[in-house]
Amino acid sequence: xxxxxxxxxxxxxxxxxxxxxxxxxxxxxxxxxxxxxxxxxxxxxxxxxxxxxxxxxxxxxxxxxxxxxxxxxxxxxxxxxxxxxxxxxxxxxxxxxxxxxxxxxxxxxxxxxxxxxxxxxxxxxxxxxxxxxxxxxxxxxxxxxxxxxxxxxxxxxxxxxxxxxxxxxxxxxxxxxxxxxxxxxxxxxxxxxxxxxxxxxxxxxxxxxxxxxxxxxxxxxxxxxxx
Numbered sequence: 001x002x003x004x005x006x007x008x009x010x011x012x013x014x015x016x017x018x019x020x021x022x023x024x025x026x027x028x029x030x031x032x033x034x035x036x037x038x039x040x041x042x043x044x045x046x047x048x049x050x051x052x053x054x055x056x057x058x059x060x061x062x063x064x065x066x067x068x069x070x071x072x073x074x075x076x077x078x079x080x081x082x083x084x085x086x087x088x089x090x091x092x093x094x095x096x097x098x099x100x101x102x103x104x105x106x107x108x109x110x111x112x113x114x115x116x117x118x119x120x121x122x123x124x125x126x127x128x129x130x131x132x133x134x135x136x137x138x139x140x141x142x143x144x145x146x147x148x149x150x151x152x153x154x155x156x157x158x159x160x161x162x163x164x165x166x167x168x169x170x171x172x173x174x175x176x177x178x179x180x181x182x183x184x185x186x187x188x189x190x191x192x193x194x195x196x197x198x199x200x201x202x203x204x205x206x207x208x209x210x211x212x213x214x215x216x217x218x219x220x221x222x223x224x225x226x227x
Contacts, residue, residue, distance in 0.1 A: 001084045003066055005053040006214040011068070014043050020065050022051055031063040035079040037143050039132060042068045042077060050213040067213055075132055075174045076209065076216045082130035082171035083114050085209065089218040090117065096124075108164075111155040124165035127152050131172045131206075133183065139172045139206065139222075140183035142190060153193040157200045168197065172208040172222065179223040180206035195226050 009022040009029070017036045020043065021028050031051050033039075043049075047070075051063040067076045083104070089095065090102060096119035106116030108125055115126035133143045142149060156166040170180050182191035198204050206224050210217045 001081060001088060001216050003052050003214045005055070006066065007051050007053055007063070008213070009049050009051055011043055011047045011049045012045055019061070020049075022049055022063065022065065024051065024063070029063055030061055031065045032059075032061040033065050033077075035065075035077045035130075035132070037079070037132065039077060039143070041134075042070055042075060042132060067211060070134070073134070073174050073176055074211045074213070075134070076211045077132050077173065078216075079130050081216050082128050082169075082173065085171060085216055085218050086126070086128050086169055086207075087115060089207075090115070094218070108159055109155050111152055113152070113155075122165050123163075124167055125156065125159045126167045126169065127156060128169045128171060131170050131180065132174075134174060134177065137176065137178045139170070139174075139177045139180045139208075140186075141170055141180070142183055142187055145187040146190060149187075149190055150193045153190075153197045153202070156202045157197050160201045166197075166202045168194075168202060168204045170204075170206040170224070171218065172206055173216065174211055175208055175219065177208050177222055179225050181225045191226065198226060 009024040012021040014020045020031045022031045050067040098120040101118035103116045113125045114128040117124045131139045131141045133140045160166040184191040206222045207218050210219045
């Protein structure tokens, strides 16, 4: 996926979940943060960030925060990007053979999953989680407790029990990761739910991404360690 009109800036502060103050060309601008997660390990005053400039007079903010530098890594923190990246990746023939149908936001039970696919004689529900938390080369999710995430996992189990294939993709929005694991320190129950889902037949995979200031592209699968 590609972003137009990317500008480089310096992060100054984040007064709430939705807004950040970024210095761009010597002027402090208010930017929309496209990620409501905590991201405290990323948004540190003085950090180099990349924002997208919008030419839309109806917007409340002129800029959106897209990516941030963390040491030698560039991390995309746009929470909408993983769904689009996975959709493009699947459409380009990188996962399902004989793909005949792919749809965004398909409802099953009381959950709305990110993608629904038909390939060959199979039908599959797909949930996508973006991952921006990195610690010592390990990607972890979630960065805050997520009961909604557990609900999605339970619904994926139900999908599989009723004859559908069920996939949970963790999209690592960076490179240089050794493996993915659940963040049990933050939400132990989420890790337990992942183990239950894997035992029930849900496919759990982690995919890293090549990141530039204006692009994010899925690159390769990385190991998932649940225990």
